[in-house]
Amino acid sequence: MTATQDPSHPSAVARLEVALAQIHSPEAKNVFTAVFADSARWEAEAADRRAGAGALRGPLDGRIVSVKALFDVAGTVTSSGSAVLRRRPPAAKDAEVVKRLRAAGAMVIGKTQMTEFAFSALGTNPHDGMPANPRDRARVPGGSSSGAVVSVIGGMADIAIGSDTGGSIRIPAALSGAVGFKPTSGFVPTTGVFSLSSSLDTIGPIAANVEDCFLADQVLSGEVAPSRLRPASPGTFRLNIARGRLFDRCEPEVLAAFENAMERLRSGGLQIKDGSIEAALDDLAHIDKIGTFPSVELGATLRSLGLSELDGIDPRTRARIEAGAGILGTDYVRMVRLRQAAIRSFEQSFGNNEVFVVPTTPIRAPSTSSVAEDTAFHELNGLVLRNPRVANVLDCPAVSLPLPVDGLPVGLMLIGRRNGDRRLLEIASCIEGTLRPA
Known part of the structure; x- marks a missing residue:
């Protein structure tokens, strides 16, 4: 109702x-x-x-x-x-x-x-x-x-x-x-x-x-479901903690919130084990050595709008667009093929009743003053993008849930299997309910 x-x-x-x-x-x-x-x-x-x-x-x-x-x-x-x-x-x-x-x-x-x-x-x-x-x-x-x-x-x-x-x-x-x-x-x-x-x-x-x-x-x-979202039952799925480089440079407060959440979920009857997506991250690293899709494709979008010159664009944005301008068509095709292979490989690594979990971002919200200088901006921008972008390149559904904390917000990211969107939301609903304060 x-x-x-x-x-x-x-x-x-x-x-x-x-x-x-x-x-x-x-x-x-x-x-x-x-x-x-x-x-x-x-x-x-x-x-x-x-x-x-x-x-x-x-x-x-x-x-x-x-x-x-x-x-x-x-x-x-x-x-x-x-x-x-x-x-x-x-x-x-x-x-x-x-x-x-x-x-x-x-x-x-x-x-x-x-x-x-x-x-x-x-x-x-x-x-x-x-x-x-x-x-x-x-x-x-x-x-x-x-x-x-x-x-x-x-x-x-x-x-x-x-x-x-x-x-x-x-x-x-x-x-x-x-x-x-x-x-x-x-x-x-x-x-x-x-x-x-x-x-x-x-x-x-x-x-x-x-x-x-x-x-x-x-x-x-455009796909209205015949019924409301029902939280998944705790015993019907498993959380795989993607230990490894996605936990690098995490703030202590982020790690504490994450581990406390895992303990609460275990107490709530959820199946949790340590897992790894390091092979997938290696695949992404091969793509990154060539370039990034947004840097290449945004330039194409702007040219299609008649904006061949980049005057008037924020220099921080312009630098990333210009980085994509030097990527050859053959290199772009290679990026596409590497991504397709990475998607296929990752899709085969787990099922609809498994999700990978990591902190959404390794840090909490930076102060506005801390990102005023260009070097710090680019470093922190890359750091908050590091974990979430994995789901985009691998074409997986993903959801960020707020963790119960006393201070600044911390997010928990669930990465589901490609095309398993509804199942991921059912699992997310279960986790949300389990973590909700009594």
């Missing part, structure tokens, strides 16, 4: 007004790039009418949803966090996922801030400003879906839709304390979405819980 069905819950109109008021509060600075108050109010009124008639459209009817600034929304410019794209004409129509959200009865409240072209992971943006981490305003929120995570934690949206090319949903979820889900590629259409990397881009939700991520994923993928 959704909130709009239950008379004890506020109406969609009332909840929307609370969210809009929050958007105009000082805490919401730099969270949104555009707010669709008028259309959202119309959608809220329509949702309340459907609820009164018992004619809800689906699992997101009457829910407040924000969308990242790289999604086309009819009548608005798709800036993708970059000053050089503000001169583009407004989008003629909604991106496919935005159409699906509206058709499902969601209230699309606005577009959220992001890093330039979605090409960095800390959340900084020299053009439009950075939203503060909602848990500690002196720290970065994580990116590239920076405004997305703050919109959820700050009460401005029930669910945020972001993109994830190397961790851009899961990193802000981990650093700011939310749930973030990245599906297997191809499940959610990317039509009408600015592309950082056509090879690695995926679309997914950030929410307060696994259930809301599941509901959003149904709408985004």
Whole structure:
């Protein structure tokens, strides 16, 4: 039963007004790039009418949803966090996922801030400003879906839709304390979405819980399940701790939160063993020696938009684009083939009832001041990308769950088998419930 069905819950109109008021509060600075108050109010009124008639459209009817600034929304410019794209004409129509959200009865409240072209992971943006981490305003929120995570934690949206090319949903979820889900590629259409990397881009939700991520994923993928998400039973799956280099350089607080969570899960009856994905990481290292897919493919995207010159782009972003410009076509083909082989090999290494677990990021949210200098920025940016990007290159579904901690948020990442998205969410729901404070 959704909130709009239950008379004890506020109406969609009332909840929307609370969210809009929050958007105009000082805490919401730099969270949104555009707010669709008028259309959202119309959608809220329509949702309340459907609820009164018992004619809800689906699992997101009457829910407040924000969308990242790289999604086309009819009548608005798709800036993708970059000053050089503000001169583009407004989008003629909604991106496919935005159409699906509206058709499902969601209230699309606005577009959220992001890093330039979605090409960095800390959340900084020299053009439009950075939203503060909602848990500690002196720290970065994580990116590239920076405004997305703050919109959820700050009460401005029930669910945020972001993109994830190397961790851009899961990193802000981990650093700011939310749930973030990245599906297997191809499940959610990317039509009408600015592309950082056509090879690695995926679309997914950030929410307060696994259930809301599941509901959003149904709408985004167009595959509405016949039943609600049921948590997996503890004895029906196994967690493989991916010991090795993904634990290198972990902060003591991250390691402590991770090990405490494993102990609680064992006490809850879950099967846990040490495992390894070192062979897969070796495969990824071979690709990295040649280059990265985003560096090559973003350059192609910009050229397709007539942007052959990189003037006006943040120098930190430009340096990574220029690195991809020197990669030959033959080298790119080799990267693609190496990735395909790595995906096949990793897919055969475990089954649908197994998931690999690691800290989502080895560190907690850095202070904003600590990333002001270029060398430190690039080092910390690479460090927070290190673990999440594995799931993108290997094309696996992955979810980040917030661990129970007293201080800054710490994320637990689950990596599932390719195309095993629903099973991964069932397992994530079980873990979420087991770790939930009594």
